[in-house]
Amino acid sequence: MIETDRVAKLIGGRPIVNNVTISIPSGIVALLGRNGAGKTTLMRLLTGIWKPSLGSVHIAGHDLASDPVAAKRELGYQPEHPDLHPRMRPRELLNFVAAARGLARGEVTRIADELEIGGLLDSRCGALSQGQRRLVTLAAAMIHRPAALLLDEPTNALDTHRVATLKRYLQSERAPRATLVSTHQLDFVVTIAQRFILMRDGAIVGDGSVEELGAQLGMPGASLEAIVLRAT
Amino acid sequence: MLVAGVRYRFANGLRAAMSIWGALLVGFAVAEGLHAAPPLVAWGRAWMATPFPRRLLLDGGVALLFGLVARSMFASSVGAWGAEQLDVLPLNRAQRSAIDYFSTLMFLAPPLVACVAVCGSASPVFAFVLAAGFGGKRIRAVSRPSSAASRHLLPEGEGYGWEWGWLLRVGEERILFALLTSTLAAAASWLAIRNNDVVAPLAVLRIESAFVAFAAGLLASAISAARNLARPYRVSESLVPVSSAARINALLVTSLPLMLAPLAAVALLRFSLGALLYGAFSFALLLLIGEARGESVVMAIAVVAAVGGALDARVAIVIVIAMLPFAWRRAVITDATRDLRVIRGEAAA
Numbered sequence: 001m002i003e004t005d006r007v008a009k010l011i012g013g014r015p016i017v018n019n020v021t022i023s024i025p026s027g028i029v030a031l032l033g034r035n036g037a038g039k040t041t042l043m044r045l046l047t048g049i050w051k052p053s054l055g056s057v058h059i060a061g062h063d064l065a066s067d068p069v070a071a072k073r074e075l076g077y078q079p080e081h082p083d084l085h086p087r088m089r090p091r092e093l094l095n096f097v098a099a100a101r102g103l104a105r106g107e108v109t110r111i112a113d114e115l116e117i118g119g120l121l122d123s124r125c126g127a128l129s130q131g132q133r134r135l136v137t138l139a140a141a142m143i144h145r146p147a148a149l150l151l152d153e154p155t156n157a158l159d160t161h162r163v164a165t166l167k168r169y170l171q172s173e174r175a176p177r178a179t180l181v182s183t184h185q186l187d188f189v190v191t192i193a194q195r196f197i198l199m200r201d202g203a204i205v206g207d208g209s210v211e212e213l214g215a216q217l218g219m220p221g222a223s224l225e226a227i228v229l230r231a232t
Numbered sequence: 233m234l235v236a237g238v239r240y241r242f243a244n245g246l247r248a249a250m251s252i253w254g255a256l257l258v259g260f261a262v263a264e265g266l267h268a269a270p271p272l273v274a275w276g277r278a279w280m281a282t283p284f285p286r287r288l289l290l291d292g293g294v295a296l297l298f299g300l301v302a303r304s305m306f307a308s309s310v311g312a313w314g315a316e317q318l319d320v321l322p323l324n325r326a327q328r329s330a331i332d333y334f335s336t337l338m339f340l341a342p343p344l345v346a347c348v349a350v351c352g353s354a355s356p357v358f359a360f361v362l363a364a365g366f367g368g369k370r371i372r373a374v375s376r377p378s379s380a381a382s383r384h385l386l387p388e389g390e391g392y393g394w395e396w397g398w399l400l401r402v403g404e405e406r407i408l409f410a411l412l413t414s415t416l417a418a419a420a421s422w423l424a425i426r427n428n429d430v431v432a433p434l435a436v437l438r439i440e441s442a443f444v445a446f447a448a449g450l451l452a453s454a455i456s457a458a459r460n461l462a463r464p465y466r467v468s469e470s471l472v473p474v475s476s477a478a479r480i481n482a483l484l485v486t487s488l489p490l491m492l493a494p495l496a497a498v499a500l501l502r503f504s505l506g507a508l509l510y511g512a513f514s515f516a517l518l519l520l521i522g523e524a525r526g527e528s529v530v531m532a533i534a535v536v537a538a539v540g541g542a543l544d545a546r547v548a549i550v551i552v553i554a555m556l557p558f559a560w561r562r563a564v565i566t567d568a569t570r571d572l573r574v575i576r577g578e579a580a581a
Contacts, residue, residue, distance in 0.1 A: 049319045072322040079316050085244045092243040093317070099236035100321040140317065 001025055001074075001148045001178035002046065007055035009041055009202075016041045018202040020055075024148075024178045028170060030189035031182040033199035033232045039182040040080055042199070043152050046180070047077045060147045073101070076146035076176065080153045082133035086126025090117070090136040093125075094143060101144045111143045114174070116165055130157035138166070142176070149176035155185050167192055190224050200232045233323075237331030238338060246335055253342035276351035294359040298343065299366025302336045333368035340364060 002024040009017040017038045031039050044050040046057055048064050048071070057064040060074035084093065094108040112118040117135050125133060134157055141149065155163050170179060170192055183189055189196070196213060198206035206213050206227070214222045217231055238246075282290050318328065340360050347356040 047320050049316055069322045069324050072320060075320065077316075077320045085248075087245075087248060088243040092240065096236050096240035096243075097317070097321065099233060100323060 001060055002150075002180060003058040004046070005056045005058075007042075007045055007052045007057060009038075009045055009050065010053040016202050017045060017052075020202075020204055022197060022204070022207070024180060024195075026177050027195065028175075028179045028181065028189075028193045029195045029197060030193040031180055031197050031199065032184075032186070032189075032228050037199040037232060038202035039199055040152060041202075043077070043080075043150055043180075043182055046150055047075065048072060073144075074147040076141035076144065076149045078134075078137050078141040078149075078151045078154055080156075080182075082130070082137040084125035084128075084133050084136060086124060088125050089122055090125065090128075090139070091121040093136065093140060094121070097140045097143055103144060107143055111139045114169065115139050115142075116162075131159060131162060134158060135162065142169075145174065145176070147177050149179040151179065151181045151183075153183055154181060155183065155188050163188060186224050186228065196224065196227075198228065198231045206231045233327055234330050234334060237323075237327070238335050241331065241335040242338070246339055250339055250342060276347065280351050280353050280355060291359040291362065294356070295362035296366055298340055298360065298363035299336075299368075302339050302363065302367030329368065333364055336368040337361070337364040340367070 002022070004020055004022050007017060007020045008015055020042060031042065033039050041050070045052050046059075046064075048057075048068050051065070057071075059071040062071035062074065064071045084090075090112075091108065094111070095105060098105060098107050108121070109118070112121055115135055115138060117132070117139060120128060120132055120136065125136070128136070134154070138151075138154065141151070154166060158166065167188070169175060181189055181193065190210070195207070195209060197204055198213070206216060208216065210222075210224050210227065211220075213224075213227045213231070214220050217227060219227060219230065222230075279287075279290055279294070318331075323331075337360070340363055344356065344360045347360070348354055
């Protein structure tokens with residue numbers, strides 16, 4: 001569903017993402033690493049916001065470079081920063097996203113109900129809390145029921161109830177077929193992800209379940225936190 | 233889709249960006265009230281009276297100027313996520329271009345109406361249709377500062393030399409485009425007022441002042457945007473205490489050279505020394521204000537300063553003096569120099 005083949009991104013001659021090959025056919029996968037490891041850059045390469053210097057990205061079988069429209073139809077993306085214009089209303093944003101994706105206006109109400117943000121739709125974004133804005137961007141990312149979903153720090157600023165709602169959604173039948181979550185919240189992903197990709201200095205240094213990673217690193221039975229601290 | 237896209241742009245910053253033109257329209261209203269509008273009207277008539285093919289250069293200069301203004305105001309008003317949202321939607325190139333083009337055309341509607349009124353002709357429409365093309369091309373918000381994208385831009389070396397180059401690299405096309413556009417605008421204005429006799433000598437200085445102040449605002453806005461991209465590397469000012477004088481000095485020394493090209497062009501085109509000084513002084517103050525208040529405020533003040541310059545030298549002086557508290561506030565509260573020194577320290581480490 002989400003596939004990269006030796007993707008690299010050079011900025012100013014330096015590799016920010018270096019020779020990354022991943023394949024996520026289904027399930028929830030966590031992307032972990034230190035600040036500056038290249039997680040957000042990889043996310044931007046997977047969305048087409050940035051073009052890779054080398055390699056290729058495929059979303060649901062569509063090459064993001066040669067067939068971006070088809071690839072983006074299958075893709076949902078929640079950016080790290082929910083920068084919504086303070087004067088814009090969530091309904092205006094979601095109506096536009098629905099129109100761009102060829103959806104009926106009723107889908108806006110549906111996703112708002114599912115994420116429990118129906119009461120926020122007609123407020124100014126400037127009046128929303130950081131967590132509420134994040135939920136609005138999440139709704140924009142999931143309104144079309146994407147086959148592949150990319151979440152960049154999805155739990156930042158969310159309260160316990162909202163995190164639980166998100167968790168339920170990602171584990172429900174309505175969830176995307178493949179989800180990649182970039183986060184530093186290990187206690188969140190350890191309960192929902194089946195697989196963990198570890199990044200360091202733009203490269204992948206580990207890929208597998210907690211047990212598999214522990215075995216790879218010679219740390220059998222280690223916790224995810226211990227593995228991340230050691231490997232990244 | 234097109235209508236939805238333009239409405240999205242409107243909700244997502246276009247409305248706020250358009251409100252900046254309010255300053256210009258208020259300026260026109262004030263000018264009418266003071267019976268001081270003739271310089272602007274004279275410039276408009278001069279524009280219309282310039283013979284072909286010189287007129288094409290004039291049209292192109294106006295189009296470039298307004299096109300860049302459109303792009304700059306969009307960048308400062310729309311916000312980063314608005315652009316990312318467009319990037320991840322399944323829109324083809326034609327759809328994206330159409331949304332950008334018609335959003336820009338809508339954004340340019342207020343000055344277009346003003347120009348048509350001043351010139352007494354529908355001819356400026358051509359320049360504005362062109363301007364929407366310049367402004368709509370890749371018109372988008374400046375991406376949120378990304379650590380990956382700007383890390384490699386960390387300066388190396390000592391002194392102010394690297395800071396100039398660093399600003400140019402961070403600002404990329406916006407600064408270079410501002411330089412080109414302000415120079416072209418100056419040339420176009422010179423063509424208009426030197427090649428026909430509808431402009432009275434007294435009006436010339438005012439028109440020059442207006443254009444130079446506007447170009448100064450344009451450039452100051454672009455530089456402010458570039459400096460904003462460095463914000464990930466800006467830290468608490470308490471880390472490095474620097475005197476206000478040193479802050480102002482460093483900011484001006486860092487940025488003034490970028491103003492040299494349009495000022496030199498103005499000088500070569502035999503614009504008056506008064507207009508030159510007015511433009512340089514406006515630029516310096518606008519730069520300081522841009523650090524404190526953002527690029528869109530710079531553009532709003534530049535428009536007011538330009539209209540003031542066109543009205544009367546005394547009005548211009550009052551406007552420039554009114555800018556001083558903003559500039560001083562900037563110098564006292566925060567400081568780019570401190571940030572740059574910290575960056576230098578980090579780079580050395």
